Amino acid sequence: MGMFDxxxxxxxxxxxxxxxxxxxxxxxxxxxxxxxxxxATGGKYGDQIDAAGQKADDMIGE
Known part of the structure; x- marks a missing residue:
């Protein structure tokens, strides 16, 4: 068993x-x-940031 396991x-x-x-x-x-x-991006990438946040939330919820 490895350290990460x-x-x-x-x-x-x-x-x-x-x-x-x-x-x-x-x-x-x-x-x-x-x-x-x-x-930090001045709102320039808001849609992409929101999508990444939702994906992270979906993955954690599993």
Missing amino acids: DIKGKVEDLVHGHEDKVEELSDQGIAKASEAADG
């Missing part, structure tokens, strides 16, 4: 039973990152 197992153990809190925190993090990226 060990870390993945520990994270899965921590998340188990707290899925709602993980989803809430990930939504907040994605929103903050999207706002920061949008601000």
Whole structure:
């Protein structure tokens, strides 16, 4: 078992039973990152940033 497999197992153990809190925190993090990226680009890539944020949220929700 590699180091990353060990870390993945520990994270899965921590998340188990707290899925709602993980989803809430990930939504907040994605929103903050999207706002920061949008601000850094002056809103020029807003649609692409929103799409990337939605894709990240979909992947985390699985």
